[in-house]
Amino acid sequence: MTEESKIFQAILTEHFLPLIDKHGNTHEAVNWGSLNGQKLRFKVLLDPFLAAQQSFSLLDVGCGLGHMLDYIVERGINFNYHGIDVVDEMVEQARQHHPEKSMLFENTRIEDSRVEKHDIVIASGIFFLACDKKRMQDLITRLFSLCKVGIAFNSLSTKSTTKDPSEFYADPAEVLDFCLKITPRCILRHDYLPNDFTVHMFREFTN
Numbered sequence: 001m002t003e004e005s006k007i008f009q010a011i012l013t014e015h016f017l018p019l020i021d022k023h024g025n026t027h028e029a030v031n032w033g034s035l036n037g038q039k040l041r042f043k044v045l046l047d048p049f050l051a052a053q054q055s056f057s058l059l060d061v062g063c064g065l066g067h068m069l070d071y072i073v074e075r076g077i078n079f080n081y082h083g084i085d086v087v088d089e090m091v092e093q094a095r096q097h098h099p100e101k102s103m104l105f106e107n108t109r110i111e112d113s114r115v116e117k118h119d120i121v122i123a124s125g126i127f128f129l130a131c132d133k134k135r136m137q138d139l140i141t142r143l144f145s146l147c148k149v150g151i152a153f154n155s156l157s158t159k160s161t162t163k164d165p166s167e168f169y170a171d172p173a174e175v176l177d178f179c180l181k182i183t184p185r186c187i188l189r190h191d192y193l194p195n196d197f198t199v200h201m202f203r204e205f206t207n
Contacts (some may be wrong), residue, residue, distance in 0.1 A: 017089055025065055025097050037193060042071045044189055044198045045122050045152040052149075055079060056119035059146060061110050062086075062126035066094035082118065084108050110142050121146050123153040131168040137178055140201075144182055150202035160195040172197040188194065 003018065015112045026035075049056060055078045060068045063083025072079055085091050095102035108115060121143050127136050136155070143151045155170040156163075163169055176188045176199060185202035192198070 006134065017087075020065075020089060020093060035109050039069065039071060040192060041124055041154055041198070042068055043198065044192050045124055046077070048074075048152070048187065048202075049120050049150070050077065056149060058082065058117070059084065059118035059121045061123040061143065063094060063105060063120060064090050064125075065178070066098050066105060066122065068122065069094075069098060069104065079120075084110065084115065102119055110139070110146065115146060117146050119147065119149045121148065121151040122203070123151070125154065127153070127155045127170065128167045133174075136168075136170060136175070140175075140179065141182065144201055147201075147203065149204075150185075150200060152198060152200045154196055154198040156195055157190065157197045159190070159197075162195070170197075172199075175199060 022028075057080040058072075060081065060083040063069075063085045065082055069081050069083060081101075081104055083091075083094060085094070085105075085107065086109050088107050091105050091107040094105040098104070104199045109172060123139070123143055126139065140151075140153065141151060143153065154170075155175065156167055158171045160169060172188060172190055175197075179186045179199055179201050183201050183203065185204065187200040188197060189199075190197040
């Protein structure tokens with residue numbers, strides 16, 4: 001693990017442990033303002049892949065407490081789920097909350113060469129903390145390298161009218177321009193919540 005990765009992991013651990021202790025297995029423990037907002041983000045991230053009406057293997061990067069798995073099960077989505085996170089305690093909590101599916105959660109980084117490719121790679125909320133433009137671009141590149149079909153990620157937007165100085169906000173136009181250099185098959189969504197945007201990137205156009 002590089003020194004930069006160690007610092008990043010320490011920042012995330014320091015940020016999320018008090019939230020887990022205070023809020024338990026809730027959306028607040030993973031820094032989402034509301035349960036409805038968290039589920040809406042999941043919906044926006046997953047919908048284009050659901051339209052294909054296929055069963056995909058899904059890698060949930062920054063899986064936190066495993067709430068995306070809860071959403072997938074709740075909606076009856078037939079995806080083969082695998083969640084990874086760099087915060088040990090997050091993974092342990094996810095395993096405890098999903099004892100029958102504990103093997104689906106792994107403590108690792110997407111930079112790890114052992115992370116296998118999946119059909120789709122989803123990253124919800126991984127850019128808001130301890131991030132900058134270069135790190136975001138590096139992570140997007142890595143996310144796309146791990147997919148067979150496509151990826152989806154979200155970010156706080158510089159177009160937001162209210163900003164927290166401790167959080168990272170990305171320019172959606174700049175992010176889309178960067179993504180289009182990787183693949184021309186991109187979708188930008190900036191219409192579902194005031195502060196967020198989501199980008200989908202595909203290897204092939206779907207019918």
